[in-house]
Amino acid sequence: MGYSVRLAGRLAQPVRPHLNCTWYATYPDLGLAFTSMTGMAAPLPDALAPKGLEGVVANESSICYVFGGEGRLIYRGYDIADLAEHSTFEETAYLLLKGDLPTKDALKAFTAELKAAQKLDKVVLRIIKDAPKDAKPMNVLRTAVSAAVFTDPDRADNSPAAEYRKAVRLIAQLPTMVGTFHRLRSEQKPLSPRRGLSLAANTLYLITGETPEQDVERAFDVALILHADHELNASTADMHGAVTGAIAALAGPLHGGANAEVMKMLLEIKSPDRAAAWIRDALTQKKKIMGFGHRVYRTADPRAAILRPLAEQLGRKANQPQWFAIQQVIEDLMRRDKGLYCNVDFYSASTYYAMGIPLDLFTPIFAVSRISGWCAHILEQHADNRLIRPRAEYVGPMNRTWTPLRKRS
Numbered sequence: 001m002g003y004s005v006r007l008a009g010r011l012a013q014p015v016r017p018h019l020n021c022t023w024y025a026t027y028p029d030l031g032l033a034f035t036s037m038t039g040m041a042a043p044l045p046d047a048l049a050p051k052g053l054e055g056v057v058a059n060e061s062s063i064c065y066v067f068g069g070e071g072r073l074i075y076r077g078y079d080i081a082d083l084a085e086h087s088t089f090e091e092t093a094y095l096l097l098k099g100d101l102p103t104k105d106a107l108k109a110f111t112a113e114l115k116a117a118q119k120l121d122k123v124v125l126r127i128i129k130d131a132p133k134d135a136k137p138m139n140v141l142r143t144a145v146s147a148a149v150f151t152d153p154d155r156a157d158n159s160p161a162a163e164y165r166k167a168v169r170l171i172a173q174l175p176t177m178v179g180t181f182h183r184l185r186s187e188q189k190p191l192s193p194r195r196g197l198s199l200a201a202n203t204l205y206l207i208t209g210e211t212p213e214q215d216v217e218r219a220f221d222v223a224l225i226l227h228a229d230h231e232l233n234a235s236t237a238d239m240h241g242a243v244t245g246a247i248a249a250l251a252g253p254l255h256g257g258a259n260a261e262v263m264k265m266l267l268e269i270k271s272p273d274r275a276a277a278w279i280r281d282a283l284t285q286k287k288k289i290m291g292f293g294h295r296v297y298r299t300a301d302p303r304a305a306i307l308r309p310l311a312e313q314l315g316r317k318a319n320q321p322q323w324f325a326i327q328q329v330i331e332d333l334m335r336r337d338k339g340l341y342c343n344v345d346f347y348s349a350s351t352y353y354a355m356g357i358p359l360d361l362f363t364p365i366f367a368v369s370r371i372s373g374w375c376a377h378i379l380e381q382h383a384d385n386r387l388i389r390p391r392a393e394y395v396g397p398m399n400r401t402w403t404p405l406r407k408r409s
């Protein structure tokens with residue numbers, strides 16, 4: 001019996017059942033092979049992804065495409081040479097974010113949004129001021145960007161509109177962050193961004209204190225355009241940078257953030273007799289039940305089995321046996337009706353709660369543990385590294401002709 005399996009749009013060849021596997025797929029053009037294993041332990045596929053994920057297509061994208069062989073680069077279908085000749089960094093940033101070149105009004109509005117967001121918040125400013133003068137500017141920038149979320153007006157909102165606004169603020173603020181640290185470390189007063197300047201000119205002004213001449217501004221603007229994107233970006237993070245990225249990646253509700261979401265669910269359900277109806281209702285609404293499923297385990301998560309009795313024991317001790325009782329109902333129902341097993345977050349949630357740990361510290365505590373694994377992986381990678389750089393399958397437009405601003409409607 002054959003199956004149809006696709007990876008980034010490519011059909012696996014041949015796709016065939018394999019010993020101990022439900023399917024076994026090879027992608028000769030990518031040098032990859034995968035198995036999906038059920039039941040018995042089976043060896044991992046022989047063909048691992050090449051070191052550094054070189055040549056591996058990890059996702060689809062319509063933003064940018066590097067024609068490696070031809071030495072061509074396009075953003076959203078526009079050749080980089082056209083953009084370098086006609087565009088500005090602001091217009092290019094708009095193109096990358098939105099997918100199309102802006103109209104005159106849209107560009108005006110976008111530029112105004114950038115200008116309005118250039119100033120740094122006090123918290124970020126203080127962090128930059130507190131950085132030692134000999135700190136690496138990249139480390140200061142990473143910390144400043146990370147701290148910018150504390151006071152971002154959209155910090156609690158991950159909707160596409162809010163994410164866009166956050167992106168605009170970051171694009172506007174990075175020049176100020178870089179300039180501010182540079183001025184401070186060279187014993188100069190940091191400067192306020194100047195509204196009348198382009199982003200390129202402002203960046204140079206914030207660093208040097210001088211408004212660049214027109215040809216310098218234009219050359220810098222072109223450099224910014226040329227660096228604005230390059231498909232899936234390479235990973236060359238140092239220890240702190242990699243851990244910062246790892247913490248960010250852990251935070252979401254489908255990953256490390258699930259433990260807090262599990263507890264919110266249990267608190268909402270309140271008592272075991274309400275559990276089955278609550279879950280059925282959520283499933284009818286096609287909601288994901290937090291603490292169930294896993295990208296790799298297709299059977300019980302062994303960590304959940306170990307935490308289960310601890311959750312029960314600590315719940316009893318804290319005089320809160322209801323959480324474990326609710327969990328039993330949910331676990332049975334999910335296995336029976338959906339064939340899904342709980343994962344580690346399901347029982348770590350009630351275990352931490354019984355210990356009196358605040359909900360919003362559940363995921364940070366996950367990080368307190370996972371830091372050991374992250375560091376081990378970073379050390380392993382650094383010891384035997386190859387620049388990590390998968391490719392994206394470009395699905396955006398090609399061969400678009402740049403039209404002057406006045407002709408856009």
Ligand code: COA
Pocket residue numbers: 253254255256258287288289290291292293294295296338340343344345
């Ligand atoms: N609740 C309800 N249905 C779920 C589910 C869950 N927690 N997890 C998976 N499913 C369903 C999916 O809807 C899908 O059904 P469909 O085929 O009818 O569309 C099917 O099971 C396969 O799921 P899929 O989304 O392909 O699994 P995945 O590998 O992409 O996702 C997770 C893995 C972890 C992201 C996913 O299981 C999830 O969101 N779980 C909840 C969050 C969580 O506990 N995360 C911590 C992981 S340690």
